[in-house]
Amino acid sequence: MYPNWIIQRAYLTPLRKALTYKEQSWTFLELNDLSSKRARQLVGLGIKRGDRIAIMGPSKPELVITMYACLHLQCEMVMLNRRLSQDELGYQLADSEAVAVLIADEDVNKLPANTAHYLFSTIEEVEEGAFDIGKEWPLDQTTTIMYTSGTTGFPKGVRQTVGNHQASATASVLNIGLQADDVWLCAVPLFHISGFSILVRSLLYGNQVYLYDHFDVEAITHHIMNGEVTHMSVVAVTLERILHTLEQHKAKASSRFKLMLAGGGPVPADYLSRAHTLNLAVAQTYGMTETSSQTATLASEDAIRKIGSAGKPLFFNQIKIVEPNAQGEGEICIRGPHVTPGYIGRFAQKSATRDGWLHTGDIGYLDEDGYLFVIDRRADLIISGGENIYPAEIENVLLMHPAVKEAGVCGADDKQWGQVPVAFVVLNEQVSVEQLQAFCQQRLAKYKLPKEIIITNSLPRNGADKLLRRKLLQ
Amino acid sequence: MYPNWIIQRAYLTPLRKALTYKEQSWTFLELNDLSSKRARQLVGLGIKRGDRIAIMGPSKPELVITMYACLHLQCEMVMLNRRLSQDELGYQLADSEAVAVLIADEDVNKLPANTAHYLFSTIEEVEEGAFDIGKEWPLDQTTTIMYTSGTTGFPKGVRQTVGNHQASATASVLNIGLQADDVWLCAVPLFHISGFSILVRSLLYGNQVYLYDHFDVEAITHHIMNGEVTHMSVVAVTLERILHTLEQHKAKASSRFKLMLAGGGPVPADYLSRAHTLNLAVAQTYGMTETSSQTATLASEDAIRKIGSAGKPLFFNQIKIVEPNAQGEGEICIRGPHVTPGYIGRFAQKSATRDGWLHTGDIGYLDEDGYLFVIDRRADLIISGGENIYPAEIENVLLMHPAVKEAGVCGADDKQWGQVPVAFVVLNEQVSVEQLQAFCQQRLAKYKLPKEIIITNSLPRNGADKLLRRKLLQ
Numbered sequence: 001m002y003p004n005w006i007i008q009r010a011y012l013t014p015l016r017k018a019l020t021y022k023e024q025s026w027t028f029l030e031l032n033d034l035s036s037k038r039a040r041q042l043v044g045l046g047i048k049r050g051d052r053i054a055i056m057g058p059s060k061p062e063l064v065i066t067m068y069a070c071l072h073l074q075c076e077m078v079m080l081n082r083r084l085s086q087d088e089l090g091y092q093l094a095d096s097e098a099v100a101v102l103i104a105d106e107d108v109n110k111l112p113a114n115t116a117h118y119l120f121s122t123i124e125e126v127e128e129g130a131f132d133i134g135k136e137w138p139l140d141q142t143t144t145i146m147y148t149s150g151t152t153g154f155p156k157g158v159r160q161t162v163g164n165h166q167a168s169a170t171a172s173v174l175n176i177g178l179q180a181d182d183v184w185l186c187a188v189p190l191f192h193i194s195g196f197s198i199l200v201r202s203l204l205y206g207n208q209v210y211l212y213d214h215f216d217v218e219a220i221t222h223h224i225m226n227g228e229v230t231h232m233s234v235v236a237v238t239l240e241r242i243l244h245t246l247e248q249h250k251a252k253a254s255s256r257f258k259l260m261l262a263g264g265g266p267v268p269a270d271y272l273s274r275a276h277t278l279n280l281a282v283a284q285t286y287g288m289t290e291t292s293s294q295t296a297t298l299a300s301e302d303a304i305r306k307i308g309s310a311g312k313p314l315f316f317n318q319i320k321i322v323e324p325n326a327q328g329e330g331e332i333c334i335r336g337p338h339v340t341p342g343y344i345g346r347f348a349q350k351s352a353t354r355d356g357w358l359h360t361g362d363i364g365y366l367d368e369d370g371y372l373f374v375i376d377r378r379a380d381l382i383i384s385g386g387e388n389i390y391p392a393e394i395e396n397v398l399l400m401h402p403a404v405k406e407a408g409v410c411g412a413d414d415k416q417w418g419q420v421p422v423a424f425v426v427l428n429e430q431v432s433v434e435q436l437q438a439f440c441q442q443r444l445a446k447y448k449l450p451k452e453i454i455i456t457n458s459l460p461r462n463g464a465d466k467l468l469r470r471k472l473l474q
Numbered sequence: 475m476y477p478n479w480i481i482q483r484a485y486l487t488p489l490r491k492a493l494t495y496k497e498q499s500w501t502f503l504e505l506n507d508l509s510s511k512r513a514r515q516l517v518g519l520g521i522k523r524g525d526r527i528a529i530m531g532p533s534k535p536e537l538v539i540t541m542y543a544c545l546h547l548q549c550e551m552v553m554l555n556r557r558l559s560q561d562e563l564g565y566q567l568a569d570s571e572a573v574a575v576l577i578a579d580e581d582v583n584k585l586p587a588n589t590a591h592y593l594f595s596t597i598e599e600v601e602e603g604a605f606d607i608g609k610e611w612p613l614d615q616t617t618t619i620m621y622t623s624g625t626t627g628f629p630k631g632v633r634q635t636v637g638n639h640q641a642s643a644t645a646s647v648l649n650i651g652l653q654a655d656d657v658w659l660c661a662v663p664l665f666h667i668s669g670f671s672i673l674v675r676s677l678l679y680g681n682q683v684y685l686y687d688h689f690d691v692e693a694i695t696h697h698i699m700n701g702e703v704t705h706m707s708v709v710a711v712t713l714e715r716i717l718h719t720l721e722q723h724k725a726k727a728s729s730r731f732k733l734m735l736a737g738g739g740p741v742p743a744d745y746l747s748r749a750h751t752l753n754l755a756v757a758q759t760y761g762m763t764e765t766s767s768q769t770a771t772l773a774s775e776d777a778i779r780k781i782g783s784a785g786k787p788l789f790f791n792q793i794k795i796v797e798p799n800a801q802g803e804g805e806i807c808i809r810g811p812h813v814t815p816g817y818i819g820r821f822a823q824k825s826a827t828r829d830g831w832l833h834t835g836d837i838g839y840l841d842e843d844g845y846l847f848v849i850d851r852r853a854d855l856i857i858s859g860g861e862n863i864y865p866a867e868i869e870n871v872l873l874m875h876p877a878v879k880e881a882g883v884c885g886a887d888d889k890q891w892g893q894v895p896v897a898f899v900v901l902n903e904q905v906s907v908e909q910l911q912a913f914c915q916q917r918l919a920k921y922k923l924p925k926e927i928i929i930t931n932s933l934p935r936n937g938a939d940k941l942l943r944r945k946l947l948q
Contacts, residue, residue, distance in 0.1 A: 001809070001830065002790055011844055012786050136792075166790075170644040174678055178651045204648055204789060312486050315678060316476055316640075318610075335475070356475065370485055 001136035002162060005203040006032050006068050016180075017208040021061050028206070035068030036133060042069055043129030045118060047100055049074050052145070054093055056080035056111075057104030058213045059190045062120050064199065066102055067190065072133045076142045078157065079191035081463045086112040088155070092147050095345035096157055139163035145344055146193060148289040157344040158352075160193070164292040167337035168197060169204045171314035175297055176231075176259060176283065178205055185229040187212040187220060187238070189463045194233050194263055197293035221245040224280070227256030235264035235465045236271060237406060239282065243274045253280040259300060261285050263293075264466040266374065266392055268399045269307050276304060286310035286332075286374055290340045290358055295319065296372045309371040310364075314338075319372055320357070321365055328365040329375060333357040363390070380469045382411035382419050387447050389421055391469055394450060397443045398423060403431035408459045409450065410472040423450035424459060424472050475610035476636060479677040480506050480542050490654075491682040495535050502680070509542030510607060516543055517603030519592060521574055523548050526619070526818075528567055530554035530585075531578030532687045533664045536594050538673065540576055541664065546607045550616045552631065553665035557861075557919045560586040562629070566621050569819035570631055613637035619818055620667060622763040622862070629867075631818040632826075634667070638766040641811035642671060643678045645788035649771055650705075650733055650757065652679055659703040661686040661694060661712070662860075668707050668737055671767040695719040698754070701730030709738035709860030710745060710892055713756065717748045727754040733774060735759055737767075738860035739892065743781050750778060760784035760848055764814045764832055769793065770846045783845040784838075788812075793846055794831070795839055802839040803849060807831040854943045856885035856893050863895055863922050865943055871917045872897060872927075877905035882933045883924065884946040897924035898933055898946050 009018075010032035018028040026034070047053065053075045057063040070077045078096045080089060090112040093101065101117040111117060141162045147155040184202065186209050188194040202209045210229050212220065221242050223229045234242070239262055246252065260275070260282045267284055275282045281300035287293045296319060298311030313319045317336035324330035335357050342352045352358060363381065364374040376390035383389070391409035398407035406426040411419035425436065433453045440449055460471035483492075484506035492502040500508070521527065527549045531537040544551045552570045554563060564586040567575065575591040585591060615636045621629040658676065660683050662668040676683045684703050686694065695716050697703045708716070713736055720726065734749070734756045741758055749756045755774035761767045770793060772785030787793045791810035798804035809831050816826045826832060838848040856863040865883035872881035880900040885893035899910065907927045914923050934945035 002811070003792060008789060012789065170648070173647055173652060174644070174680070177653045178647060179653075180651060206648070315482060315486065318477060337476070 001138060004135050004137055006035060006071060007135055009203045009206060013206045016206055018202060019061060019064060019209050019211060021211045031068060034065045035072055037128060038065050038069035039072035039133060040128035040131050041123050041126040042073060043131040044126040047073060051099045052076040052078060052096060054078040054080050054098035054101045056082060056107050057120060059211055060213050063190055066120060074134055074137065074141060076145055078145045081191050082107060083463045096145060137162045144196060146289045154346060156347045158289045158340050159342055159344060160292045160340060164338050164340060165200045167316055168292040169201045171316045172294055174315045180206060182231060183208045183210055183229045185210045185220060185223060185232040187215050188233050192463055193289050193293050198233060217241045217245050224253050224257050225251045227254030230256060230258045233261045236267045237465050239267060239271055243271060243278060246278045252278050259283055263287055266308060268396050270400055272303050272307060284310050286372060290352060291334055292338050295334050306371050309373050311372060312370055329363060332360045332362045332364045334360060382421050384419050384447055385417040389448050394421055394423060394448055397440055398425055401436060401439050403427050403429045406459050408467050408469055408472050410469045412473060420451040423453045424456050425453060426458060427455060475612060478609050478611055480509060480545060481609055483677045483680060487680045490680055492676060493535060493538060493683050493685060495685045505542060508539045509546055511602060512539050512543035513546035513607060514602035514605050515597050515600040516547060517605040518600040521547060525573045526550040526552060526570060528552040528554050528572035528575045530556055530581050531594060533685055534687050537664055540594060548608055548611065548615060550619055552619045555665050556581060557921060559917055559919050561917050570619060611636045618670060620763045628820060630821045632763045632814050633816055633818060634766045634814060638812050638814060639674045641790055642766040643675045645790045646768055648789045654680060656705060657682045657684055657703045659684045659694060659697060659706040661689050662707050667763050667767050672707060691715045691719050698727050698731050699725045701728030704730060704732045707735045710741045711859045713741060713745055717745060717752060720752045726752050733757055737761055739857040746777050746781060758784050760846060764826060765808060766812050769808050780845050783847050785846060786844055803837060806834045806836045806838045808834060856895050858893050858921055859891045861921050868895055868897060868922055868924060871914055872899055875910060875913050877901050877903045880933050882943055882946050884943045886947060894925040897927045898930050899927060900932060901929060
C-alpha cells in the first residue's frame with residue numbers, strides 16, 4: 001500500500017506552492033483541503049469509492065481540484081478529450097460505462113445530447129456527504145483511463161494505475177534530476193498523459209505547476225525568459241512557436257530554465273539547433289498513453305550529437321526491437337512498471353502485453369550506443385512499390401525549407417504503386433509548389449517524393465497538438 | 475521485473491565517473507566490466523545463481539567489485555561486520571548457512587579458525603566460468619542480509635530485497651533532490667546499510683561515490699571545503715570531528731556541498747548550531763537495517779526549528795505511534811516498500827511486520843506538525859559511535875563466566891562516542907575486573923567491551939524481578 005499522494009504531500013510540505021493559475025496560487029495544504037471538500041460533495045451526489053467517473057473541462061484549477069477529489073475517492077477517471085466530436089465522446093462514455101460525467105460549465109455543449117452530467121458549478125454547491133478518505137492506495141488501483149486511437153479505428157480505453165504513474169515519475173527524476181524549487185509550466189491538456197503526468201510529478205516531487213488553459217505563447221515565452229519556470233512539456237509545433245517568439249524578441253531562455261521535454265513525435269533537427277542557439281535545453285522523449293508518459297528520453301547534452309534520437313530508456317524501463325530487418329529496424333517493444341496492465345470496455349479482454357512486453361506498433365532501431373531512434377508509427381507507414389516510406393522523413397525535409405511552417409505527409413492510394421506519399425504544408429511565407437518539389441528532389445530518393453504538395457491553412461491535430469496523419473486526406 | 479542496476483547504469487551513462495578511491499576513478503562501464511568478470515570468476519569457483527554468500531573486507535574498490543559481482547549472480551550477500559569477534563562471526567556464518575565466504579586478504583585472520591573461505595586475491599586469479607548474467611531482477615529477490623542484534627541477544631539476519639533498496643533510494647531522492655554531478659562521500663562501512671545504500675543510490679542516480687576505507691578527517695574535511703563532494707553520511711561522532719576540523723581551519727563548507735545525512739541516533743543540538751555557522755546543512759534521519767536506511771529525514775531548513783526531530787517520513791513511507799501514552803508517546807511503527815519482508819536462519823519464522831507495520835521497539839511521538847521525535851532508541855539500546863550495542867548481548871557474555879551471578883549493562887554518556895557500555899555484576903565467587911575484561915575481549919567486538927565493570931551486591935529490578943537497566947547508573 002502506498003500513501004494517498006495528495007494527503008502525503010500536504011503532510012510533508014504543506015506550505016509549498018503547488019499550483020499557480022493567472023494571478024492566483026494554492027499551496028499543497030490548500031489543494032488537499034479543497035479537493036477533500038470536493039470529494040465529499042461528490043459523495044453527496046451519490047458517487048462511491050472506486051466508481052468510474054468521466055471528467056471534462058479546460059485546464060483550470062477547478063479541473064485540478066475535481067481530479068484530486070476523484071483521486072481521494074479512488075475513482076477511475078475517464079479523461080475526456082475536449083476536442084472530440086459528440087459521436088466520439090458518446091463512444092467513450094458508452095464503452096467506459098462511466099457512472100457519472102463531471103463537466104465544466106463551458107464544456108457542457110460538447111456532450112452528446114441527453115447525456116446525464118454534473119456541472120462543476122453545481123457540484124460546488126452540493127452538500128458534503130460523509131466519507132472517510134483513504135490514506136493508502138494499492139499499486140494496481142486504476143487511477144486514470146485515457147482513450148487512445150487504435151489502428152482499428154475503435155479507440156481503446158487504457159488503464160493507468162497508481163503504480164504506473166509512480167514508476168513514471170520516479171524514473172523521470174532519476175533521469176532529469178530534481179530540486180525543491182523546480183516549477184513545471186503546464187500548457188498541455190490535463191486530459192492527456194503529457195498534462196496529467198505533470199500533476200503526478202508535482203505531487204510526488206513537491207514542485208509547483210504553472211497552469212495554462214491555452215497556449216499563450218507570449219506569456220509562456222516570458223516565463224522562460226525570466227526563469228519563473230524551470231521545466232515545460234512541448235510538442236514540435238509548440239516548441240517552434242516558442243523558438244520563434246524568442247527570436248522575435250531577440251531574447252534567450254533564462255539560465256534558471258532547465259528543460260523542455262519534447263514529446264508527441266520527433267522534433268525537426270532545425271528546431272533543435274535553433275533551441276541550442278537560444279540557450280534552451282530540449283530533451284526529446286518517446287512516450288505514450290500506454291506507458292503513462294516517458295519511456296525513453298534523450299539527455300539535452302546529447303540533443304545535437306544524437307540528433308533525431310529519443311534517447312535511452314528511463315532507469316526502470318527496458319526497450320527492445322523485435323523482428324528487426326537487416327538494418328536493425330523493427331517494432332519497438334517496451335517493458336517496465338510504467339506499462340499499462342490493460343484496457344477497459346470493448347478491449348478489456350485484449351492483453352496489452354506479451355510476456356510482459358508492450359508491442360507499440362512503432363518502428364525504430366537502437367544505434368550502436370543503445371540510443372533509440374523512432375522512425376515512424378507503423379500505422380502511418382507508406383508502402384509504395386514495395387518500398388517502405390516513413391512520412392516523418394519527408395516532413396523533416398519539407399520543414400527544412402524556410403517557407404514551411406508545418407508539414408504532414410500521408411499515403412494516398414495509387415493504381416501503379418499501391419500507395420504514394422502526399423504532402424500538406426502550412427506556410428510562413430510565399431513559395432510555389434514547384435519550388436518545394438525541387439527542394440525535395442535534392443534531398444529525397446525519387447520514390448519518396450510527394451506525388452502532390454498541397455498548401456493548406458492548418459493540419460489536423462489531436463488535443464496534444466500531435467499530428468493526425470490519417471486525417472490529412474479528409 | 476526490474477533491470478539489473480549495474481548493467482542498466484552502465485548502459486545509460488557508461489562514461490560517467492562511478493567510483494573514486496584515493497587517486498583512481500572508475501566509470502560505470504568499467505565497474506560493470508570488472509564486476510561481470512568477477513562474477514564469472516565466482517562461477518569458476520562453483521558459486522551459482524542465488525547462492526547465499528558471506529562477504530567481508532574493508533571499504534575499498536575490490537569490495538565494491540565483489541559486491542557487484544554477487545549482485546550480478548543474484549546472490550544473497552551476508553554482509554559481515556569487520557569489527558565482530560570470531561564468535562560473533564561464527565554465529566552469523568552458522569545461522570546464515572552461507573555456502574561460501576569471500577574475504578579480503580587483510581581480514582582473513584578475523585574469521586573463526588578453520589572457516590573455509592576464498593581470498594579476494596585468489597578469486598582474482600580464478601579462471602572465468604560460463605554464466606549468463608541476469609538482465610532483470612524480481613522485486614522480492616533478497617540482495618543483502620545484514621545482522622542486527624535482537625533484544626534477546628541473538629542477532630537477527632535481516633533480508634533486504636531489490637524492492638526495499640529501490641524504494642529507499644527513490645523515496646530519498648524525492649526528499650533531497652538530485653543532480654547528475656552530485657558526489658557522495660562514503661566513509662561509513664559498506665557492510666552497514668548506511669554505506670551499502672550509498673552504492674545503491676550511486677547506481678540508481680548515476681552519481682559518483684568517493685570512497686574512504688577509514689575516517690580520514692583531514693582529507694574528508696578538505697573535500698567538503700573544496701566542494702569536491704556534495705553529500706555525506708555521518709553519525710554524531712564523525713560529524714563532530716568534521717565540525718572541529720573546520721573550526722580549526724577557520725573554514726566553512728563549500729557552497730557546492732549540499733547535505734550531511736546524519737543517522738545512527740540523535741545529533742546533539744550544539745553540533746547542529748555549529749554546523750549552521752559553518753554553512754554545513756545537516757539532515758537528521760531515522761533509519762534502521764530493517765528499513766534499508768532512511769524512513770524519516772528532517773529537512774536541513776528545519777534543523778534548528780525542529781531541533782531533535784528526525785523529520786517526516788519519506789514520500790512512500792508511513793509512520794504511526796501505537797499505544798501512545800497521554801503525551802502521545804508510544805512505539806514507532808513503520809510501513810512502506812522499504813520495510814524488510816523478514817529474517818533468515820533462527821528467526822526465519824518470525825514475522826517482521828504485523829498487518830504490514832514494522833514495530834520498531836523504539837519510543838517516540840509525532841508533534842502537532844507531524845514531525846517525528848525519537849525518544850529512546852529501544853528502551854535500553856546503547857549507541858556508541860553510531861554502532862548499536864544491545865546490553866543483553868554483553869550481559870550474556872558476562873553471565874557465561876562461572877564467577878558471575880548477575881549482570882546488567884547500560885550506556886553511560888561519553889564525550890567521544892556519545893555512549894559507552896558500562897557493566898554491573900553480582901558475583902558468585904572471587905574474580906578480578908581484569909579477568910572479566912579479558913573474558914569479554916575474547917568474545918566481543920572491541921566497541922562492545924564495557925568501559926567499566928562495577929562489582930555490586932544487587933541489581934535494580936522490578937516487581938517481576940526484571941532487570942531495570944535504566945536504573946543501573948543510579
